[in-house]
Amino acid sequence: APATPASPRLLGFSAVAKSLADTVTVPAGYSASVLFALGDPIAAGLAAYKNDGSDTDFERRAGDHHDGIEWFGLGADGKRNDNASERGLLAINHEATTDEKLSSYFLHPDGGTSSLPRPAAEVDKEITVHGITVVEVAKSAGKWAYVPGSALNFRLTAQSPIEIAGPARGSAQLITKYSPTGTMTRGTLNNCGTGKTPWGSFLTAEENWAGYFTRSAADDAARGNGKSVTALKRYGRNQGAASRHGWETGGAGDQYQRWNNSLIGASADGSDDYRNAMNCMGYIVEIDPYDKTRMAKKRTALGRFAHENAVFGTPVAGQPLSVYMGDDSRGEYIYKFVSSALWNAADANASDRMAVGDKYLDSGRLYVARFDADGTGAWVELALSNSAIANYAAYRFADAADIAINTRLAADAVGATRMDRPEWAAVNPANGEAYFTLTNNNQSRNINPGSGQYPPDAANPRAYTDMKGTTRQEGNPNGHLVRLKENPRDPVTGFSWDVYLFGAEAGADKAMVNLSALTHEQDFSSPDGLVFSQATGICWIETDDNAYTDVSNCMLLAATPGQVGDGAKKTLSYTRADGSRLDIVTPVGRAATADTLKRFLVGPKGCEITGLAETPDGKALFVNVQHPGESTGIANLADPAKYQSQWPANAGYGAGKRPRSATIVITRNDGGSVGT
Ligand code: FEO
Ligand code: CA
Ligand code: CA
Ligand code: CA
Numbered sequence: 001a002p003a004t005p006a007s008p009r010l011l012g013f014s015a016v017a018k019s020l021a022d023t024v025t026v027p028a029g030y031s032a033s034v035l036f037a038l039g040d041p042i043a044a045g046l047a048a049y050k051n052d053g054s055d056t057d058f059e060r061r062a063g064d065h066h067d068g069i070e071w072f073g074l075g076a077d078g079k080r081n082d083n084a085s086e087r088g089l090l091a092i093n094h095e096a097t098t099d100e101k102l103s104s105y106f107l108h109p110d111g112g113t114s115s116l117p118r119p120a121a122e123v124d125k126e127i128t129v130h131g132i133t134v135v136e137v138a139k140s141a142g143k144w145a146y147v148p149g150s151a152l153n154f155r156l157t158a159q160s161p162i163e164i165a166g167p168a169r170g171s172a173q174l175i176t177k178y179s180p181t182g183t184m185t186r187g188t189l190n191n192c193g194t195g196k197t198p199w200g201s202f203l204t205a206e207e208n209w210a211g212y213f214t215r216s217a218a219d220d221a222a223r224g225n226g227k228s229v230t231a232l233k234r235y236g237r238n239q240g241a242a243s244r245h246g247w248e249t250g251g252a253g254d255q256y257q258r259w260n261n262s263l264i265g266a267s268a269d270g271s272d273d274y275r276n277a278m279n280c281m282g283y284i285v286e287i288d289p290y291d292k293t294r295m296a297k298k299r300t301a302l303g304r305f306a307h308e309n310a311v312f313g314t315p316v317a318g319q320p321l322s323v324y325m326g327d328d329s330r331g332e333y334i335y336k337f338v339s340s341a342l343w344n345a346a347d348a349n350a351s352d353r354m355a356v357g358d359k360y361l362d363s364g365r366l367y368v369a370r371f372d373a374d375g376t377g378a379w380v381e382l383a384l385s386n387s388a389i390a391n392y393a394a395y396r397f398a399d400a401a402d403i404a405i406n407t408r409l410a411a412d413a414v415g416a417t418r419m420d421r422p423e424w425a426a427v428n429p430a431n432g433e434a435y436f437t438l439t440n441n442n443q444s445r446n447i448n449p450g451s452g453q454y455p456p457d458a459a460n461p462r463a464y465t466d467m468k469g470t471t472r473q474e475g476n477p478n479g480h481l482v483r484l485k486e487n488p489r490d491p492v493t494g495f496s497w498d499v500y501l502f503g504a505e506a507g508a509d510k511a512m513v514n515l516s517a518l519t520h521e522q523d524f525s526s527p528d529g530l531v532f533s534q535a536t537g538i539c540w541i542e543t544d545d546n547a548y549t550d551v552s553n554c555m556l557l558a559a560t561p562g563q564v565g566d567g568a569k570k571t572l573s574y575t576r577a578d579g580s581r582l583d584i585v586t587p588v589g590r591a592a593t594a595d596t597l598k599r600f601l602v603g604p605k606g607c608e609i610t611g612l613a614e615t616p617d618g619k620a621l622f623v624n625v626q627h628p629g630e631s632t633g634i635a636n637l638a639d640p641a642k643y644q645s646q647w648p649a650n651a652g653y654g655a656g657k658r659p660r661s662a663t664i665v666i667t668r669n670d671g672g673s674v675g676t
Contacts, residue, residue, distance in 0.1 A: 038061075051657075066093070074087045091134045108125070132204050174280055186258065283302065384399070484564065
């Protein structure tokens with residue numbers, strides 16, 4: 001098929017230069033302003049954020065580390081209106097905190113405690129800044145602002161009650177002292193990317209939750225070295241692992257003890273301790289953004305892993321719904337959920353959104369991706385009916401709940417393709433193709449693989465090798481994006497794919513590194529956030545980089561992709577340590593040009609640019625600036641001159657000089673669509 005040419009009306013702005021300035025830079029003719037930052041009050045009568053570590057009441061303030069974001073329109077009556085572009089709700093993930101030696105130091109007057117035990121007051125604050133915010137925003141007299149006293153505003157935190165739904169509901173592996181029936185849990189945690197359902201609810205993805213739990217040094221033996229130990233290790237918690245913040249030391253109350261995932265109680269089923277607490281995290285959580293009285297639900301049918309985000313394939317009446325998802329860890333997998341229920345377009349406007357979620361998200365098939373070297377691929381079902389899972393010797397799966405909870409082990413069993421850290425998924429509204437950012441990978445992918453390492457493959461062709469002397473870069477520190485097109489004859493289980501773009505520094509070797517021929521107007525590293533505009537069709541790419549931040553702060557790029565197969569096959573030739581040759585042949589999309597990929601924004605120092613939402617008219621773009629100044633360090637807290645960043649205070653927003661994660665809104669000065 002011929003390549004779809006980029007629409008000439010897109011990317012009509014001048015590219016933003018790479019920058020190390022402590023500011024948000026957007027193209028000439030655009031404005032960016034701070035809309036909603038860490039600590040901003042979302043309830044009437046609450047004091048403005050003092051930003052000196054003394055603030056409390058975070059259950060009624062913005063959380064920290066803004067990440068994924070979605071727009072939900074409101075009509076003049078304050079009810080859902082999908083066409084509204086001047087009033088709406090923003091649902092925002094608060095992934096984590098800027099921390100060092102246990103403490104989220106910007107949140108405490110003196111940086112907080114750097115040793116155990118942690119004081120209850122610090123722990124309470126840190127638990128509460130995690131989770132999500134739903135906040136009303138509106139445009140008035142041409143200016144966007146959030147509505148601090150809106151009755152629609154709410155927070156969910158890492159302590160909020162949440163229902164377990166889907167195949168794992170009631171599983172023995174989810175029994176806790178809090179919920180002996182295994183049907184409830186508390187909190188959503190490390191909320192990374194987002195999703196929006198076709199029926200107007202919000203999806204939040206639980207990513208790096210495992211690190212928040214501790215496990216005693218003798219826990220393996222306490223568990224009889226059984227299946228649960230295999231599972232805990234596969235999810236990154238060896239016995240003796242310390243927790244990220246030491247929250248379990250905040251006191252005797254369950255809100256602290258729940259972070260200790262050790263088997264310490266006497267009961268056979270775990271109903272008197274929190275040995276199963278980790279199994280209650282790691283899901284896609286559905287939330288009704290329009291109704292804070294509805295309890296959120298963890299949709300376990302979509303599997304349990306380090307969920308990055310969740311994006312629906314284009315809904316087709318009478319067909320099942322599909323949801324694409326990545327597991328962001330080195331060597332983890334790409335997944336697809338396919339609903340049992342067939343899409344009824346009338347459900348898009350149903351008043352009981354959580355009931356529609358029950359219909360489509362609690363029953364279906366979960367697949368993992370295998371990318372084959374010939375440019376085709378397969379979705380492999382994760383079910384006991386698959387003999388590779390039924391006969392897997394390393395872990396004996398009991399039932400569908402076991403697969404929903406221990407999804408990574410099931411994917412191991414079927415030989416899925418290990419990817420270079422799958423971050424966001426996005427679907428091109430022009431043709432339904434699914435895109436995935438693979439942010440980077442050096443340590444694990446190696447042409448001379450040692451223990452725990454694996455060689456490059458067609459879908460992840462850049463691997464660590466000794467390229468010193470020929471280029472600055474080795475392996476895949478800059479990441480890439482893959483995309484896939486479902487096979488029209490077999491759309492559930494077959495696809496074709498290519499590598500859409502390779503991140504690289506302009507000027508790097510074009511045969512092995514800069515395979516997409518990036519120039520200075522568009523070079524980037526470590527793609528992470530990825531969102532297609534429904535209004536303009538622009539593919540927005542955001543970066544979370546460590547490999548290139550000596551040259552530029554993290555950024556947002558606008559792209560007009562073609563389609564799978566619009567480029568050519570390329571061969572990456574390696575020489576192994578033993579002198580043998582390794583040729584990896586990879587289908588690569590067309591080279592980038594100034595018309596198809598352009599840098600749109602550069603953020604302040606130490607930040608990640610992440611999450612993107614737009615109004616339906618495409619005239620306002622909401623983007624999150626996460627953890628500016630993250631390398632400041634506790635030792636420099638007393639001296640603002642030593643902060644890595646003073647944003648957004650240096651942009652005129654709010655009190656104090658401590659850097660704050662924030663949502664910004666970007667508009668075109670002439671009122672046009674953003675990015676055109
Ligand atoms: Fe929270 Fe993988 O980014
Ligand atoms: Ca991310
Ligand atoms: Ca990242
Ligand atoms: Ca981050």
